[in-house]
Structure formats: C-alpha cells, structure tokens
Amino acid sequence: MDLITDINWKEHVVDRMDTGVFLVDRTIKVLFWNRFMVMHTGQPAESVEGRNLFELFPDFPRRWFERKVEGVFVLKNQAFSSWEQRPYLFKFAHNRPVTGGVESMYQDVSLMPVLDIAGKAIAVCVSIRDVTDAAIYATRMKETMETLEQEKNEQRILIKKLEEAQSQLLQSEKMAAIGQLAAGVAHEINNPIGFIKSNMTSLQKYTASLVQLLEAYIKIEDQLDQNSSEMQTIANTKDQIDFEYLVEDIGDLMTESMDGVNRVSKIVKDLKDFSHVDQGDWKYEDLHRCIDSTLNVAWNELKYKAEIKKQYGEVPQVFCMGSQLNQVFLNLLVNAAHAIENRGIITITTAQKGEKVLITVADTGSGMNQEQLRRVFEPFFTTKPVGKGTGLGMSLSYGIIDKHEGKIEVESQEGEGTTFNIWLPIEGPATRDALPA
Amino acid sequence: MNPHIEFSEDQRDCLQEVCNIAMGQAGNSLARLFERFVTLSVPAIGFVSAENVETELQELMGSLMVSAVRQAFFSTHGKEGLHGEAIVVFSDTNFEKLVQLADYHEGPSNAAIEQELLLDISNVLSGACLNGIAEQLEEQLGFSAPSLIGTNIPLAGILDHEQLTWEQAMSIKIGYRLEEIEFQCDMLLLLPKIAVEHLKNTLDFLLEDD
Numbered sequence: 001m002d003l004i005t006d007i008n009w010k011e012h013v014v015d016r017m018d019t020g021v022f023l024v025d026r027t028i029k030v031l032f033w034n035r036f037m038v039m040h041t042g043q044p045a046e047s048v049e050g051r052n053l054f055e056l057f058p059d060f061p062r063r064w065f066e067r068k069v070e071g072v073f074v075l076k077n078q079a080f081s082s083w084e085q086r087p088y089l090f091k092f093a094h095n096r097p098v099t100g101g102v103e104s105m106y107q108d109v110s111l112m113p114v115l116d117i118a119g120k121a122i123a124v125c126v127s128i129r130d131v132t133d134a135a136i137y138a139t140r141m142k143e144t145m146e147t148l149e150q151e152k153n154e155q156r157i158l159i160k161k162l163e164e165a166q167s168q169l170l171q172s173e174k175m176a177a178i179g180q181l182a183a184g185v186a187h188e189i190n191n192p193i194g195f196i197k198s199n200m201t202s203l204q205k206y207t208a209s210l211v212q213l214l215e216a217y218i219k220i221e222d223q224l225d226q227n228s229s230e231m232q233t234i235a236n237t238k239d240q241i242d243f244e245y246l247v248e249d250i251g252d253l254m255t256e257s258m259d260g261v262n263r264v265s266k267i268v269k270d271l272k273d274f275s276h277v278d279q280g281d282w283k284y285e286d287l288h289r290c291i292d293s294t295l296n297v298a299w300n301e302l303k304y305k306a307e308i309k310k311q312y313g314e315v316p317q318v319f320c321m322g323s324q325l326n327q328v329f330l331n332l333l334v335n336a337a338h339a340i341e342n343r344g345i346i347t348i349t350t351a352q353k354g355e356k357v358l359i360t361v362a363d364t365g366s367g368m369n370q371e372q373l374r375r376v377f378e379p380f381f382t383t384k385p386v387g388k389g390t391g392l393g394m395s396l397s398y399g400i401i402d403k404h405e406g407k408i409e410v411e412s413q414e415g416e417g418t419t420f421n422i423w424l425p426i427e428g429p430a431t432r433d434a435l436p437a
Numbered sequence: 438m439n440p441h442i443e444f445s446e447d448q449r450d451c452l453q454e455v456c457n458i459a460m461g462q463a464g465n466s467l468a469r470l471f472e473r474f475v476t477l478s479v480p481a482i483g484f485v486s487a488e489n490v491e492t493e494l495q496e497l498m499g500s501l502m503v504s505a506v507r508q509a510f511f512s513t514h515g516k517e518g519l520h521g522e523a524i525v526v527f528s529d530t531n532f533e534k535l536v537q538l539a540d541y542h543e544g545p546s547n548a549a550i551e552q553e554l555l556l557d558i559s560n561v562l563s564g565a566c567l568n569g570i571a572e573q574l575e576e577q578l579g580f581s582a583p584s585l586i587g588t589n590i591p592l593a594g595i596l597d598h599e600q601l602t603w604e605q606a607m608s609i610k611i612g613y614r615l616e617e618i619e620f621q622c623d624m625l626l627l628l629p630k631i632a633v634e635h636l637k638n639t640l641d642f643l644l645e646d647d
Contacts, residue, residue: 063541063542067540074466075466075564075568077564077580079557079561079564080582080583085549085556086549
C-alpha cells in the first residue's frame, strides 16, 4: 500500500486528468485549479486560487452558479449541467484548432460536495468534461432526424395527393366507361328510333287522310234512308267505338307519340355528344362573345327567372371549340334558372388567372346538398322532376371541359345558391398538336 | 423463481417508516434551499408491471400531458445496493413558476432554459429524497446526470412498453407541493427486482435490530 500512499494525488492525478477540475468554497472562492483549467483558461493556478471566481471571469453565469453551489451545500448532493441546455460553462477554445467546425468546446459539468470527516460540506468540486465530439455527432443526428421527419411529411402529403389523383382518375374512368356504354346504347337505339320516327310521320299523315275520307263519307250519310238497317248498323258501330272521341283523340295521340319519339332521339343525340365530343372546330375564340350568344339563345328561359349580372374581366382569346363551350354555358345557365324558384340573380364572371381563364356562373337558387354535390357530374343524375331533365347536361359539360384539359368545379350552399367554376387553359389542351384541324 | 416481488407486512411497514423519516429530512433541506415551505406527500409504495405500465402510470399520476425528467441512482454497494431510476413528472410547467423555484433569472423563456430548469429542479428533488432514504439504509448513492424524457408528451410515452426488459418493478411515489407559488410535481422512484431483493434483506436486518 506504500505505492498508493506515496502518490501525490493532487499533483500527479487530479492535476493531470483530461477533465477540468476546480474547487470552490461557499463564497465561490477558488480553492483548487487543475492543469486542464490552466491550459484552457490561460490562468495559472497561483493567480486563480484564493480569488473569487466571478472576479476572474466576469461573464460567468453568476446567479445560476451560486444557486447550484448552494444546492450542493444544503443537500450534499451532486448537481449537473448538460451541453444540450447550456453548451459551455467556460468559453474554451475547442479541441479542433485545425479541423474546425465548432465555435467552442461543448461541456458537461457536474458539481459534487466535498465533505469533511464529520460529513459537513466544506467545498464544491466542479468537473468539466469536453463532450464536443459527442455534441457534434448528436447535433448532426438531430438535424438528420429533422430532415428525415420533414421528408416523411412531404411524402405523406404526396401520398395524399396521389390518392386524390387516383380517385379523380377513377371518376374519369367511370365517366369514360359510361360514355362508351352510352355510345353503344345510343347507336342501338338510333336506328329503330329513326324508322319509328319516319313511320310515325307517315302514320300521322295517313290517319289524317283516313279521317278526311271518313268525313267525306259522313257528309253523304244524310242522303241515306235514316231507318235503313245499314244506317242502323253505322249508328251502332259509331256508338260502340265512341267515334267522335276517337277522331278527336287520334290526332292528340299521334302528336304526343311524335313528341315522345323526338324526346327519345334528343336523349340519344345528347348521349352521343357525351360519348364523343369531337365535332366542332378548334380555334381561338372570344369567350365573351360565346357567352353572349348563349345568353341570346337561352333568353327565353332566363328572362322571367333571373337578372343577369355580367362581370367580364380582361380575358385573352382562348383556343377551344366554341360550339361545345356554348353547350356548357347553356347548360349552366338553364340549370341556374331552374334552381331559382321565384326570381334571382345569375352572375357571370370572367378573369385571367395566369395561363388559365376562369369563368364563374353563380346563381342565388336553391343550392344543393352534399349528396347532390357529389353526384352532380354523374350521367343521368338529375334533381329535376321526372321528364324535365335527362341528367346528361352536367356530365356532358364535364366531358367537354375535360376535352379542353380544363377543370369544372362546383360549390353550393343549400338555400343560398350554387357556383360553377370553369378553368380553361388559354392555349388549349397540351395535346393540341394531335387534335384534328 | 417467483416472478412477483412480494413484501411481508413488516417489511412494508419498515420501508414506509424509512421513507417517511427520509421525507421529513428532505422536506427540511428543500425548504432551506427554496426558502419556502415544501409539502411532501406520504410516499406511496407499490408495484408496477411492465405489461400494464401505461394504465398503472395513468392511475398513479393522473394527468395526460406531462414533462418528465429521469435520473439513474446507484449505490456504492453496486448491483447489490439501492439502485434504480427516479422520474420526476411535471404536469404544469409554467416557466415563471420554475424561475421562482430555481431562483435564478435567465431573461426571456426559451426551450433550453426551460429544460435546464426542469433538470435542475428534478435533480434537487430526487437528490434530497434519495439521499435521505439511503442514509436510513446506511448506504451512499451516486447519481447520473438527469436527462429529459420529453416536454409536453403523453404520460404513456414516459415508459416505452416495448423497450422494458423487466416484468415488475417497485414504485415509490412522492408528491411535492409549494403552496406559496402553487407549484407541484410528482416523483416516481422505480426499483428493479434485484434492487428490491436487496432492499428486503436490508429491511429484515433493520427489523432484527429493533
């Protein structure tokens, strides 16, 4: 054990540790200052020991350190300070004078009570560990984690966008499928409806001629013997078949049937339009002129229902199929008028938004609920009474705007009205070079 | 081997007594340090199982969003001595109150200063109590530097069920209250099974002495 007792602990062990070690008393007077402290502060032990720490280092966090030391004295318990919250206790040069990268040495500090034999705290021993390397590593790690977290968030947003895009794709797939079906059905119906229509026209003429002939016969009935059995038979038959009503009704029936056939063929035509919106010319059109001409066409439907407010902005000519867009405008305007119960306002606004033109048609009508809003572009979906609408107008419009690589959006508040926004690219679809001239 | 730690009634009473005496001393020195009267609750001794740690923590601590600091303590007797972790849970980390308590001023609040205050206060509280208990058991303790588990995190996030390697641990819950500044927090001392086995022996030894 001689070896151990012979060791000069202070000078040869504590002094040379690669840890800063110093002792202070309760008044923060320095009692001991090891070589690490000398090297890093540039203050030799002789000029530090016996003096107040705050005198020597005026920048030292005084109140904090006093409270800490007091805690150690009172509780005879260790205290700590970590580089994460307080990067350093003394502003020492870091250990990288050549490789650099940090401003100053990061330090972990602990304060422990020095007790006398009676167990009374007489001093506080402060040790300072250089944790610069670990701190740099941890800081970089934290930064990397933050970057990762950020990237993860961006990915989450992207995935959400993808999901939205997919659901939109599904919607347009659905539209396309229904379009194809509609085209097939329309084609199948078109032929029979064609000959039914032409036969009906002939039948209408024929029945009119037959009635004419009958009327001629009726005129000569007076000349016959009214008591003859032939006359009796004629009178009986007339009674039986309710002749007068029949003659009156036959014309109505024919007219009604023709109306029905015409309605069917209009639906078929709309269906065909919906399925291949390809007729019409692609050229630069003045949208204001398109809207105005549509307003003229629809005037009869609109004039008793709504006041039209035009808020036209500065809008360049748009590369589009004017006749098709007219159909969209017509649809929106007529629908707006139908949504208005008594009298309301339809506002048409246009504006240029970057590479696009925004056309807004807003009404003060009855609006739509969530379910209706969701289905508004669905073919055959209609809020109108049976027989009043085909439910194809909006899906047709959707198809037309889609062809233009534009966007049609709808906002609605039940009881307050509906607003349709149409976005059209000024230069037409990106694939315009491939369009039929 | 029975995985469950059990205490005899005598052992439990003895530990309660030890804790109560230690808390008296701790309250005394904390009051001297803070220059305010500190109320300590009677230590509640219990056991938590890793399996139900979340619900048990909930029952024990109550509040949902907390800030928490952990600190390891170990004995000069090594694995055979009193060792474990102290977790101090703050349910209300009002910066001004923390400043009032620590009694040092650092200007406007920022995250690092607030964290440092939490660490310092935790260190003082756990040091005062644990040294008191150790003294009764005639042991000497050392402490690791306190580290932050998190600020404003869900209570369940304090102990990650997935990472726990033990099945059961002993818990001693102590509540601190400073009426004057309406400050309060709770400390949970958690002792692993091996430390508890040793503690039982020590308690038996103390009981024989009486």
